[in-house]
Amino acid sequence: MRITGQTRLAGVTGDPVAHSLSPLMMSHWIAASGLDAAYLPFPVAPTDFSDFVRGLAKSPSVSGLNVTLPHKEAALALADKATPAALAIGAANLLTFRGGEIHADNTDADGFLAALEPAEPDYGNAIALVLGAGGAARALVHALLTSGCATILLSNRTRSRADAIADEIAPEAEIIDWQDRDEALARADLVVNATSLGLKGGSELELDWSAARKGAIAFDSVYVPLRTGFLRGAEEAGLQAIDGLDMLIGQARPSFAAFFGCDAPHDPPVRPVLLDALGGRS
Ligand code: NAP
Numbered sequence: 001m002r003i004t005g006q007t008r009l010a011g012v013t014g015d016p017v018a019h020s021l022s023p024l025m026m027s028h029w030i031a032a033s034g035l036d037a038a039y040l041p042f043p044v045a046p047t048d049f050s051d052f053v054r055g056l057a058k059s060p061s062v063s064g065l066n067v068t069l070p071h072k073e074a075a076l077a078l079a080d081k082a083t084p085a086a087l088a089i090g091a092a093n094l095l096t097f098r099g100g101e102i103h104a105d106n107t108d109a110d111g112f113l114a115a116l117e118p119a120e121p122d123y124g125n126a127i128a129l130v131l132g133a134g135g136a137a138r139a140l141v142h143a144l145l146t147s148g149c150a151t152i153l154l155s156n157r158t159r160s161r162a163d164a165i166a167d168e169i170a171p172e173a174e175i176i177d178w179q180d181r182d183e184a185l186a187r188a189d190l191v192v193n194a195t196s197l198g199l200k201g202g203s204e205l206e207l208d209w210s211a212a213r214k215g216a217i218a219f220d221s222v223y224v225p226l227r228t229g230f231l232r233g234a235e236e237a238g239l240q241a242i243d244g245l246d247m248l249i250g251q252a253r254p255s256f257a258a259f260f261g262c263d264a265p266h267d268p269p270v271r272p273v274l275l276d277a278l279g280g281r282s
Contacts, residue, residue, distance in 0.1 A: 001027070004036055009061050010259040011040040013052065014068035018043065021274055022066055025252050028273050029264040037260050049074050057097040063259040064096035066252075072106075072135060079104035088142045088169050091135050093251065096258050105258070108136065109143035111251025112219070119217045119240050121190055123147040129176075129184050130154050131205065132194030133161035136221045140194050141170050153188065155181045157195075186211035191218050191239075193230045198222040204229035214238035223248060226278060245274060 012022040018041065026039035042065070044052045049071050056062050067075040072091035076082055079092060082104040086092045092104035128149050130137055133156035144152055155176040156162040166173045176184045185191055185207055197205035199222050207230070212218075218234030223244035231241040249270060256264040264270075 001031070001038060002036070003038060006036055007061070008035070008037040008063055008260055009040070009059075010037070010063045010065065010255075011042050012066040012068060013042040013044045013049070013071060015045055015070060016043055017041045017068065020068060021248065021277060022068075022252060024273060024277055025249065025270050026256060026259075028268075028270050029256055030260070032265045032268060033260070033262060035260055035262075039259075044071070046070060046074065050078050053078060053095060053102065057095075057100070057102050062097055064094065064255075066255050067093050067095060076104050076106075078102060085109055085142060085146075089135070089138045090168075091138070094255050094258060105254070106139060107251040107254040108139035108247070109146065110254050111247040111249070112140050112143045112221075113147060114250025114253070115242055115244070115246035116190075116217065116219060119242060121147075121217055123149045125150055126189040127151040127153065127187050128190040128192065129181070129188035130192045130194055131181060132156055132192075132196075132221075133158070133165050134194065134196070137194035138165055138169070140192055140221070141165055141173065145170055149190075153184045155184060182208040182211065185209070186213070189213060189216050191216060191234070193218075193220045193222065193228070196222070198225075198228035198230050200224050207233060209233045209237035209239075212237050212239060215240065217242065219247075220244050221247060224278060226275070245271065245278075249274070 023041050030037045075092040080101040086104045086106040089106045094105040096103045152173040154162045154173045157178045162175050216239045218239040219242045220230045221244045226243050235241045253264045
């Protein structure tokens, strides 16, 4: 990588940020595009977040930042402008710096829809079951709403968090008690794990796949490990299983375009690069 006086800069900030695949992904696309640009990781504590972002936003060399945990809500709060997606989700994963203003967006919903695209979901006739009610679930529910999903079933261990999503962004969603999730699974054309269950070193999401619809789509937002118990169960029951890595790639593409003014190239593909990096973590 060659840094010049004109190099465009962007990065990702979180606490911690060392695990982030974004620098690898963005650097791959920068090299493939031949851009004079660099993308760097910035570990920043919550107490320093606002000063850090506001300071960086003052430099014309810096296009913006991706934001990961635990700063996503704070990123939305400090922005001068926010997209409808960021406002609906209540968090931002993308800040762009434009003429002294900080603009917030959330591209997780785009990433989810991009990951599902090859399975060609018929959203207009689909019953979707979303398991979880944290930040990821909120983004996925927003994505389903913007895609015209016919019916959204929402189930979370802590029911009040699912109720809050329904109240705030999805009043027509049907809330399912956590202990009744298997009955809802039997109705679903699309089932989504938006909990953190299945993450490496943690517990798996327990589901009775025997009643699930064959040919339905099962999507797991978890990507470490890539093959979770959720995806194995879905596949064995005859569902189409989609892992969380394509959502990660799909949420990064709009960020790349916002930072560097061109689309992230599809060739050479970035997924093998990330799989290689994940090899040591799965
Ligand atoms: P979060 O806000 O902390 O929410 C965690 C969710 O998991 C909550 O619904 C929580 O339920 C549920 N949960 C945790 N432990 C549980 C247990 N033992 N039993 C039942 N439910 C449990 O996290 P998040 O930001 O939404 O992230 C969720 C997952 O999505 C993470 O694995 C994250 O890595 C992944 N993600 C992936 C992408 C991607 O690009 N692929 C993007 C964003 C997030 P309660 O409300 O009851 O605690």
